[in-house]
Amino acid sequence: QSALTQPASVSGSPGQSLTISCTGTTSDIGAYNFVSWYQQHPGKAPKLILYDVTNRPSGVSDRFSGSKSANTASLTISGLQAEDEADYFCSSYTSTSIYVFGTGTRVTVL
Amino acid sequence: QLQLQESGSGLVKPSQTLSLNCGVSGGSISNGDYSWSWIRQPPGKGLEWIGYIYQTTNTYYNPSLIGRVTISVDMSRNQFSLKVTSVTAADTAVYFCASLVRGVVGFNNWGLGTLVTVSS
Numbered sequence: 139q140s141a142l143t144q145p146a147s148v149s150g151s152p153g154q155s156l157t158i159s160c161t162g163t164t165s166d167i168g169a170y171n172f173v174s175w176y177q178q179h180p181g182k183a184p185k186l187i188l189y190d191v192t193n194r195p196s197g198v199s200d201r202f203s204g205s206k207s208a209n210t211a212s213l214t215i216s217g218l219q220a221e222d223e224a225d226y227f228c229s230s231y232t233s234t235s236i237y238v239f240g241t242g243t244r245v246t247v248l
Numbered sequence: 249q250l251q252l253q254e255s256g257s258g259l260v261k262p263s264q265t266l267s268l269n270c271g272v273s274g275g276s277i278s279n280g281d282y283s284w285s286w287i288r289q290p291p292g293k294g295l296e297w298i299g300y301i302y303q304t305t306n307t308y309y310n311p312s313l314i315g316r317v318t319i320s321v322d323m324s325r326n327q328f329s330l331k332v333t334s335v336t337a338a339d340t341a342v343y344f345c346a347s348l349v350r351g352v353v354g355f356n357n358w359g360l361g362t363l364v365t366v367s368s
Contacts, residue, residue, distance in 0.1 A: 139310070139311055139312075141294065170353075172353040174353065174354030174355070176295075176355070183344055183358040183359065183360055183361050184295065184344070184355070184358060185358070186354045186355060186356045188354075189352050189353055189354030189356070190352075190353055190354070193352075195352070195354075195356060227294065227295050229295075229297070229354070229355070231353050235308050236297070236299075236308050236309070236310065236311070237285075237297040237300070238297060239287075239294060239295040239296065239297055240294070241294050242294040242295070
């Protein structure tokens with residue numbers, strides 16, 4: 139099972155929106171609506187920010203939103219803030235009942 | 249709120265076995281609504297899913313680690329464990345334990361992580 143593909147880095151200015159893509163296959167992202175996204179600040183554990191493609195856990199800002207089309211999922215951060223600077227990872231449940239993570243994207247707030 | 253805490257040896261010699269535990273507080277390890285997982289992150293790299301256990305005995309593992317990895321539950325200590333045999337430097341990583349809860353297909357609770365270094 140290969141890692142899902144994400145851009146290595148994206149950047150934006152405060153207040154802007156940015157989108158991170160996560161590309162997989164018909165065996166993972168394309169198989170179910172079971173894509174999740176994680177935010178990880180340096181030296182910290184990852185934090186779940188989206189699950190089932192579009193759902194936010196309680197307490198997560200509504201500036202984070204998700205979508206999916208075929209084998210590609212996307213995370214959009216609206217109204218970019220300095221605190222959003224972090225690494226972001228996607229993950230998908232797969233048709234063989236295992237999980238796979240994305241390669242990770244470093245978000246820089248200019 | 250469920251809390252998870254990793255513990256175990258931080259230094260393992262090549263070819264030996266890495267052993268970690270994840271203590272669970274705020275809930276029961278035998279609660280069938282939860283699955284328990286291990287995830288690792290080599291220094292400066294991305295996340296790698298290792299495996300998970302549900303209903304105390306059913307396991308799924310990353311195909312790249314099958315044959316070297318075992319995840320098990322210890323109900324008496326309310327914890328779950330990870331063993332990785334025949335380790336090499338490539339197994340050096342921060343190891344996280346995490347939980348999944350029924351209805352949320354995502355790792356919603358994480359431990360702080362523990363660094364395991366494989367070195368002689």
